[in-house]
Amino acid sequence: MVPVSYYLILSGILFACGVIGFLIKRNLITIFMSIELMLNGVNLSFVAFAAQWHHLSGQIFVFFVMVVAAAETAVGLAIIIAVFRTRETLNVDQVNLLKL
């Protein structure tokens, strides 16, 4: 038997790693992966709460989060490809203008 608080702490650690990666990373794709890490941390807390309250709505919500994450990944990676095509770089420090 594992207390649900352990799962919440693990979820918090994952979310914090995602936030730190989002802030310190300089590669567009790695920043995107940090966002995925944050979403995974939130998913773990959803499943942990679903198990704690014996209610399956949390697991259903995880599916919606996954769908939104997949859609976000598809659109975001397309935007990254478009940015790379015009800027020839993936460094966010050099992508600081909306116009060309």
Added chain:
Amino acid sequence: MLHLILFLVFGAICVAGAVNLLVQRHPIGSALSLVVVMASLAVEYLLLGAEFVAAVQVIVYAGAVMVLFVFVIMLLNAGEEERTKGSRVAMVLGIPGVLAGGLLVAWVLIRRSGENAVGLGALPGYPKVIGGLLFHEFLLPFEVTSILVLIAILGAVFLASKPEAAPPSPTGKES
């Protein structure tokens, strides 16, 4: 006891993968450590009795989404990232601040909810039950989600397609 050992082992793998994602300089290393994080999270879902969520996690996240990431990394020929100078104040104040906040939250969580325990198979997360919920109670969000995915597909195709009038770019291959 076995649950706790499994939780600790795969939680440690999970955190190690997340830290490795931050440490790695090359994006492909970060992507592979993210696969490790997602696979060990699937084991954590299994420990929480969410079998279907664990399967979907492996198939969708560790499979489809990460293949998309690795494909884009290879397509764009992403190299090692160059470091930029962060501010010294953020290093001095930020890391102790994060540690203090995390320890506070962990202390509160352990103090408040130590007696609520979760066991293996505590919740029936079978596909039959999930499907019943998804197609009865959550039918409207489900349909809205399908429209969202359709819009995302259209947006991705439009954004990633080459502009018609533009001269051929030096990146070469069509995506």
